Amino acid sequence: MSTTLKHISKIVFFQLLILVTGCQNTEPEYDADVVIYGGTSAAITTAVQLKRMNKSVIIVCPETHIGGLSSSGLGFTDLGNKEVIGGISKEFYQAVYKHYQNNEAWNWQPRAEYGNEGQGTTAIDDKLKTMWTFEPHVAEEIFESMVKDNQIKVIRDKWLDRENGVQVVNGSIVSITMLSRETYKAKIFVDGTYEGDLMAAAGVNYHVGREANSVYGEQWNGVQKGIFHHSHNFGELNISPYIIPGDSTSGVLPRISTKPPGAQGAGDKGVQAYNYRLCTTNAEGNVVPFEKPKNYDPAQYELLRRVFKAGRHAMFGGGKIPNKKRDVNNVGPFSSDNIGMNYDYSEASYEKRKQILEEHINYHKGLLWFWGNDESVPEHLRKKIKKWGLAKDEFVDNNHWPYQIYVREARRMLGEYVMTDNEILGRKKVDKPIGMGSYAMDSHNVQRYITKEGFVQNEGDLGIEPEHPYQIHLGTILPKKEECKNLIVPLAVSSSHIAFGSIRMEPVFMILGQSTGTLAALALNKNVNIHDVDYQVLKEQLLKDDQVLSY
Structure with a gap:
C-alpha cells in the first residue's frame, strides 16, 4: 500500500477517536502570523517569503514528503518562457542547476551523456544558471533545504477536519483543526493544497468541471469534440467500442462512457484526467x-x-x-x-x-x-x-511509486477575479499582475465516448499556445471579500477550466506562492485586510524580490 493510502487509512481511526473524545481539544494549540495548510511547492515558497519578511509561519499538511508534484515525479518541467520565471521559483531551478554541477550527482550516467532538451526549450541554461529537468529526490532535498535554511515549522501527516474543523467568525477564519484534534490559529490562512480543501471548508464558493464558453465569453472552454491538438486521440482509426466489434448489442468495452458527450462548447462536470508521473x-x-x-x-x-x-x-x-x-x-x-x-x-x-x-x-x-x-x-x-x-533510488519508502497523484485540476475558486482564455491569449488586459505564465492552455482528455458513427473517441485534450507571456491577476488568489477576509489561495486559483490549463504549471504555482507570502506579510505590516493592501506597495515589493510582472 502506498504512503498516501496508508495515511488516508488513518482517517477512519481519527473519526472514531473524535466520537470517543467528543469535540474537546486534548492537543496543544498552535499559533502563528500565518498558517498554511498543505505541503505543495507553492506552500513552501509562500512560507519562505513570509520568513524573509520576518513573519511567523507554520505549515501543517497531510503530506509526509513536501514539494507536491515537483518532488513526486514531475521532473520534466512544463515550462514555456523561462524569462518570466523569477523570484523563489527561479531560485528553486537554480538550486537544481547547482546540484547537477557536481559530478557526484551523476551516479548512473556521465553528465556529458545527458541530453539538453526539455519541453521545447533548453533544459540546462548556463547563462541563467538554471536547470529545468531533475530527479524527484533532488527536488525534495531542495525543498527540505528551503525549510531548514529558513527555519520553517512543518507539521506533517495532519489531515484537516473538513466537516467541522474550520472556525469562521464574521467572515474570517479563526482556527483550523485537524482530525487528530490539533488546532491552529493565525491572523491569515493559506490554502496550499491542489484540491482547495481549506477553501471549500471555509465556505468559499468554487467550481468543479468545465464552464460553457458562454459563461465568460471564451473560445476554448467546455466540450471540444473533434478538436485534436495532440496525439492523444483515436483520430481516424475507427475502432469499435463494443465487446464484439460492430455489434452494439454485445456491450461496451471497459473505460468508455456510454453517455452523450454534450453539445460543442457546453459546460459539464468533467475533469481532465489524472495519472501518476x-x-x-x-x-x-x-x-x-x-x-x-x-x-x-x-x-x-x-x-x-x-x-x-x-x-x-x-x-x-x-x-x-x-x-x-x-x-x-x-x-x-x-x-x-x-x-x-x-x-x-x-x-x-x-x-x-x-x-x-x-x-x-x-x-x-x-x-x-x-x-x-x-x-x-x-x-x-x-x-x-x-x-x-x-x-530503485526514488520514493524508497513507497515501493518506488510516486507519493502524489497528478491532480491536474480540482476545485477552482470563484474569487475576486476570474482568469479566462481572454487574458491568456491577450484579448483582455490585467491591471494588477502578481506574476506571469506562458505555457500553453493544456487540458488532458476529459471523456472517452462513442461517436454517432459508432466508433470510440477521446475529447478534451487541448493545447493552445499564447502568443506572448501573460499576466496573472491579484484577484485570482483572493476569495470574494464578503466570503472570507483572511484566506489566500495560490493553487486552486480563480480561473476557468481552460485558463487553469496554463496557470497550473509548477513554476507558476511557486511564483503565486511567493506573491501570496508577500501579500500576507504586507497586510500584517499595515494591519489591514488582505483585500485592502495597496496594489502599488505590493507591486514594488514583488519587483524588489525579483518577481517578473511584465514582458
Missing part, C-alpha cells in the same frame, strides 16, 4: 521491474489491444531526466491517463479519495504489465519495455 529507468542496477498487480484484469485493456492492432504503438510519454531516468507521462489514445475516473475526486471524502487513488494505481500498474507481457504488444516492444522499471 512515474520515475522510470533502464540503468542496470537501479531497475525495479514492473509488477503484475494482484487484481490484474486484461479485459480492462482490450481497447488498447485494438489500438495496437490498428498500428499505434505509443507507450512512454514524458521526457528524459538525469541519470538514465524518465519522467513518464501519458501518450497516445489509451495510456496512463485514467480518463473519466476522477470526476468525484475534488469533493470526495478522504475514504472515497482513497478508493479513487487505488483505482488509478491499479489501472496504471496493470497498464505497465500489459505493455511488457500481453501478446497483442509486438514482441520487440515487449522486450524493450522489460528493460525498464521503477527507479
